[in-house]
Structures are given as C-alpha cells and as structure tokens.
Ligand code: SF4
C-alpha cells in the first residue's frame with residue numbers, strides 16, 4: 003500500500019513503524035473472510051482491510067480521530083485472526099494498538115463511555131478492588147440488576163460472579179521443586195484470574211513442582227497491562243509492564259529464570275511483546291527484551307519439559323477451544339491439544355476454531371451485542387460436538403462461554419495436573 007507521510011511525520015518512530023506496517027499491506031482482502039466482525043456485520047469498514055484504510059487516512063492527515071474511526075476500531079476485538087491469515091505479514095496488532103493510543107489522545111468520548119472505560123481500567127487490574135466489584139455485581143445480579151439497570155451496566159452485571167477466596171499460590175513467594183530441581187521459573191499471578199479462578203495457577207504450580215521445577219511468584223509483579231493497553235491507555239499499561247519487568251529482572255539476577263510462565267494467554271501475548279513496547283526506551287529496552295525472550299505460555303513450557311505418559315486414560319471427550327491470543331497472538335497451536343491427548347483425553351476440534359468467542363478483554367462489556375453474537379456462535383459450535391467438558395487457556399474465554407455451555411469449562415493446565423496425579427478439578431464437582 004502506498005503511503006504519503008511527510009518526512010516530519012516519519013521522524014516520529016511510532017509513525018515510521020505504522021508506515022512500515024501499512025506499506026506491507028497489498029489490499030488483497032484475504033483477511034476479511036476470517037475477521038469475526040466482518041463475518042457478523044459484512045461491512046468492509048468492520049474488516050481488517052477497512053480498518054487499515056481508516057487508520058492510514060487518520061494518521062496520514064495527522065488529524066484527531068473522528069466518530070467513524072472510533073466506531074469501527076472499537077468494534078475490533080484485537081483477536082488477531084487477520085494476522086494469521088495475512089500472506090504479507092502485516093503486523094495489524096502493532097498498528098491497531100498505535101491507532102487506539104491516537105484515539106484516546108485525540109478523541110473526546112461521550113461522558114458515559116469515558117467513565118465506563120475509566121472504571122474498568124481502574125478496577126480490573128487491581129485484584130482487591132476487582133474482588134469487591136465482582137461481589138457487588140454478583141449481589142446486583144441476585145436481585146435481577148441485569149434486567150433493570152441501565153443497558154451498559156446491566157451487561158457488566160450479567161457477567162459478574164461471586165469472586166473466589168484469595169489463595170496462597172497467587173501471593174509472592176517461592177514454591178520449591180519436589181525432588182531434584184530441574185529448573186526455575188517465574189509465574190505471572192495476574193489480576194483478574196486469581197479473583198475468578200485461583201485454581202488455575204494452583205494447578206500449574208502443583209504440576210510444575212511435581213516435575214522438578216521451582217516456581218517463583220515475584221514480589222511487585224501484577225497485572226501485565228494488556229487490558230489498559232488494548233483500551234489505548236498507554237500510561238497505566240506501561241506502568242504495569244515496568245513493574246513486572248523490574249520484578250522479574252530482580253529474580254533473573256537473584257537465582258536465574260529459565261522461563262516466565264503465563265497461564266492467561268491474553269496476558270502472555272502482551273508479556274511477549276514487552277520487548278517491542280520498550281524498543282525506543284534506552285532505560286527499559288534491554289530488561290524488557292530479556293523478559294519477553296523468557297515469556298512462555300504454560301503449555302509451551304510443559305511441551306518442552308516433556309511430561310511422561312499417563313498410566314490410565316480418563317476417557318473424557320474434551321472440546322479444545324483455542325483462545326485467539328494463544329493461536330493468533332502467540333501461535334501456540336499444537337502444544338495444548340498434544341498435551342491433553344498424551345494425558346489420556348479424547349480431544350475434539352471445534353469447528354470455526356479461528357473465530358473469536360467475543361470475550362477479548364473488556365470487549366464483552368464495551369460491545370455486549372457483538373460479543374454475545376460471537377459467544378452464541380462459538381457455544382453452538384462447541385455444543386454440536388457433545389463433549390464431556392471444554393478446555394481452554396484463557397480465563398476470559400472461560401468466563402465468556404460459561405453461561406452459554408452446559409458442560410464444565412476448565413483451563414488446560416487443570417486437566418493436565420489432574421491427569422498427572424493432582425486432585426480432581428473443583429469445576430468437575
Ligand atoms: S490479508 Fe494482509 S495484505 Fe491482504 S488486505 Fe489483509 S492485511 Fe492487507
């Protein structure tokens with residue numbers, strides 16, 4: 003694609019980067035067929051190619067974002083399905099992240115939208131606040147708040163669950179390897195996941211330590227910053243990323259880290275991108291790169307570790323839902339299914355597995371109608387397989403699909419821990 007940025011504009015490294023990405027696009031439109039919003043709405047402006055044109059014109063003209071750009075970019079899930087499909091290697095993620103930052107800096111959102119975004123950005127990354135908000139939402143749901151509250155709030159209340167009690171596994175500390183130590187890793191405790199399903203990291207730590215891996219939850223590490231980053235709120239996102247980088251760097255210096263493991267694939271995509279986010283920052287660049295180089299999804303690490311064959315197959319039919327952040331964002335495709343199958347589960351592939359379930363961070367709260375459409379489509383595809391349970395690698399997808407599916411939904415690592423000698427997952431009763 004031809005671009006017309008001036009030399010003065012190209013002096014800004016972010017514009018120079020956007021220019022490079024835009025030039026890689028050859029307008030072929032292959033990406034439209036796999037874009038969930040285009041599949042649902044059929045509007046070119048709700049396709050990757052349409053959005054790329056909108057971003058190009060907005061940035062080239064160096065003007066503030068307008069209603070049209072905001073409408074169609076807000077509808078983008080950042081699912082990155084378009085990046086998997088694109089034959090030209092267009093890095094849509096970096097382009098849309100830059101455009102979102104531009105929107106937040108130049109566009110005055112209507113007051114209700116602005117406050118809702120501020121509220122979500124302030125609450126979700128802070129586990130104690132999020133726990134309180136979830137409890138409040140769950141109580142409001144008990145008295146039918148999802149039916150009588152204003153539309154946007156009602157959509158959020160509908161998603162609320164009574165939060166879990168905090169667990170020791172999410173607090174900073176070290177869990178020693180059982181037997182001879184084979185490795186040492188850090189694990190991201192995260193922000194929303196320990197409130198919603200603390201069993202996930204507990205299962206990961208049990209499994210890792212059983213196979214000789216020491217696990218560190220680093221003091222000072224917390225939210226990865228993905229949530230605010232995808233809302234275009236760069237300042238809190240970079241602050242969260244810096245806290246994690248500093249915390250893990252201290253652990254690298256203290257005892258070495260073979261890997262930094264993430265059990266929420268949405269967060270994993272962002273932690274792997276820290277090196278890029280700080281590419282122009284001479285103070286943080288090297289440490290950010292060292293973190294990104296070590297970042298792995300839990301299933302990637304377990305596949306490298308090589309788990310032994312299980313003595314007894316469970317004989318359960320597991321529909322594996324591949325989270326977008328894992329399959330498109332991190333290109334981790336085979337490891338989860340292989341691990342589950344080696345652990346004795348019958349793994350079923352979900353039709354239209356490339357399409358997003360509509361969770362996408364805060365998307366299900368900010369775009370509830372589109373999100374529900376995608377959720378119901380995904381739920382129908384899963385239910386058609388008649389599985390005994392569903393496995394996935396992202397807490398957002400688990401929360402999103404739970405109300406629409408009758409069988410239990412578990413994190414892949416909960417099933418692996420169970421198959422390799424851990425307790426039966428709570429979700430299986
Ligand atoms: S598939 Fe890639 S090159 Fe083709 S229109 Fe989409 S982004 Fe551009």
Ligand code: SF4
Pocket residue numbers: 036037038039040048049050053077078079080081082083084085094
């Ligand atoms: S990230 Fe997903 S929703 Fe956004 S343009 Fe790409 S395929 Fe479409």
